Amino acid sequence: MNIVVCVKQVPAKDAPLAIPEGAAWIRETDIGFELNEPDGYALEEALRLKEKHGGEVVAVSMGPERSKQAIKEALAKGAERGVHISDDKFYELDPLGSARCLAAAIKREKFDLVLTGLQSDDHGFGQTGVLLAELLGLPHATIIMQIDAADGRLKLKRELEAGWFQWVELPLPAVLSIQSGINKPRYATLKGIMAAKKKEIATLTRAELGVTVSPTQRIERIYVPKKTKKTEILTGTAKEAAAKLVEKLKHEARVL
Amino acid sequence: MKILVVTEQRDGQWNRASFETLTAAQQAARATGASITAVVAGKSVGSLAKELAAYKVAEVLAIEHDLLEKYTPDGYTLALKQVITEARPDFIFFPHTYQVRDFAPKLAASLGRGMIADCVGLRYENGHLVFVRQMFQGKTAADVIFQGDAPWFASFQAGAFRGDQAETGGSAAPRNVNVDLKPEQIRTKPLELFREAKQAVDLTQAPIIVAIGRGIKEPTNIPLAEKLAQTIGGEIAASRPICDEGWLPMERQIGSSGQTVAPKLYLAIGISGAIQHVVGMKGSRTIVAINKDANAPIFEVADYGIVGDLFEIVPALTEELAKSK
Structure with a gap:
């Protein structure tokens, strides 16, 4: 089974975010980046399916030069090849524009399955997988917690809300958005990291892919949201703050 | 201007987030002077359509089809695409449920349009609606506006608006709309719904x-x-x-x-x-x-x-x- 897995590099979880006034994206200097956590689950699922059914895993990522690191992580964990869509202004694209670029790159591959994470931890659009399915003309399913593949079909466990699940079936080729927690992602081994250095990463640009985008939406600005609730911050040593809290909960909030 | 509100039901039970989206639409309608059309889809949704008609909306549409009894992304996309093409709304609002996440971006893309998903707020400014959504896991907010031609798709996060504030007092008689769906157009096969064995802790x-x-x-x-x-x-x-x-x-x-x-x-x-x-x-x-x-x-x-x-x-x-x- 040949699998394309889409991976994105995002600011590290604990990165302090600086937003230039009126900007639509953060200042990228002096912060760390990491593989988008939900994509890590999609990558792991792709590797497991390949190990079970044979075939290859191709990791596709779009973004500036730094995002190659996400591809390298995938290669170190066991993906065969990488495709980097080089785009310094990726953050100006809307979800449909990003998906058009990814779809154009994926169309060049021979694949049975496309996997994405559920959403990115930066933009959090949560649309890429579903849009890829439409643009590639393929069936899809989202929020997947289990994949059973047999005879060119998939049986999938979808998560619904409030503790409900559903089984669905669909034919290959298909696109799936993977729910976080479906598996336990592996760590890259030293041997894997060394082997990755010899693996191919093809670089493509939007122009080479022949994609023209016309934005359907535009982020005017991003900002730290205004507090809707007045939070009383209790200060002092751990013991002092704890004592103040107990006092507040007893006599002010009256919940103890 | 017209706002189409796509509600959600399963086996005749509302997803209550539908009414939160109705509240969002009513707020947008007050600011822009838009009219609201509420739509409900399923196999047999007559009584749900009547419930919707009690709310302050200009029109209620009931889409009924055997192939809409169980949700599939293909079925819902094809059915709503036909309704949107006929009703020609400017905006289409959804509750940001798991089901909406599963098909609404596809529906928008099938019409060559985009969607602003998971909005937590809405305001009218300089002649257009500004949608507020969260980024970086809630650490920042973003003001987002639509570009290009209508229709424009948006979904609203659960709890962002209050469902019990949806205004009632409507007098629209629900209207049935026919959609053309064939079994071979639906590529996914929905099977049983279930809960994991133990739900011991409530x-x-x-x-x-x-x-x-x-x-x-x-x-x-x-x-x-x-x-x-x-x-x-x-x-x-x-x-x-x-x-x-x-x-x-x-x-x-x-x-x-x-x-x-x-x-x-x-x-x-x-x-x-x-x-x-x-x-x-x-x-x-x-x-x-x-x-x-x-x-x-x-x-x-x-x-x-x-x-x-x-x-x-x-x-x-x-x-x-x-x-x-």
Whole structure:
């Protein structure tokens, strides 16, 4: 089974975010980046399916030069090849524009399955997988917690809300958005990291892919949201703050 | 201007987020002078359409088809595409449910249009609607506007608007719309719905909840929080990553994919406050957040906060509680 897995590099979880006034994206200097956590689950699922059914895993990522690191992580964990869509202004694209670029790159591959994470931890659009399915003309399913593949079909466990699940079936080729927690992602081994250095990463640009985008939406600005609730911050040593809290909960909030 | 509100039902039961979206649409309609068309789809939705007609909307459409009895992305996309082509709305509003996430972007793309998903607010400014959504796991907000031609698609996060504030007093008679669907157009086969075997813990009934997040670092640290829960007489719960790791069972997860709770006291310990968690607990009467990051979004919803090392604060709090008994 040949699998394309889409991976994105995002600011590290604990990165302090600086937003230039009126900007639509953060200042990228002096912060760390990491593989988008939900994509890590999609990558792991792709590797497991390949190990079970044979075939290859191709990791596709779009973004500036730094995002190659996400591809390298995938290669170190066991993906065969990488495709980097080089785009310094990726953050100006809307979800449909990003998906058009990814779809154009994926169309060049021979694949049975496309996997994405559920959403990115930066933009959090949560649309890429579903849009890829439409643009590639393929069936899809989202929020997947289990994949059973047999005879060119998939049986999938979808998560619904409030503790409900559903089984669905669909034919290959298909696109799936993977729910976080479906598996336990592996760590890259030293041997894997060394082997990755010899693996191919093809670089493509939007122009080479022949994609023209016309934005359907535009982020005017991003900002730290205004507090809707007045939070009383209790200060002092751990013991002092704890004592103040107990006092507040007893006599002010009256919940103890 | 016309706003189409796509409601959601399963087996004749409303997804209540539908009415929150109706409230959002009514707010947008008041600002822009738009009219609202509410739509409900399924196999047999006559009585639900009548319920919708009681709300202050200009029009109610009922889409009925055997192939819409069970949700499929192909069925819902094809049916709504036909309705949108006929009704020609400017905006299409959805509740941001798991089902909507599964098909609405596809529906928009099938018409060559885009969607602003998971909005938490809306305002009218300089002649256009500005949609507010969260980025970076709730650490920042973004003002987003549509570009290009209508129709424009948007979905609204659960809890962003109040369903009980949807205005009633409508007099529209529901109208049935026919859609053309063939079984061979539907590529996914929906099978049975089920819940995982045990739902032994009903966190919705707990008056006090002590919830832990990534900040707890290691499973061996969980007893710290458990001891606090025991002392304060609360149930232990967690954000999704903790349950994904298997450190606590899934049934103790609070958030969009877990349980939604509103206890009298909610202690969020080492929880940053990603949207997916906050939607499951923001209705709590009193919220306490303990986190090392003073900028963590959890403090947005907290009544009381302590910024610092939970490994010092939690034992101190447990001790103070024991003393005060």
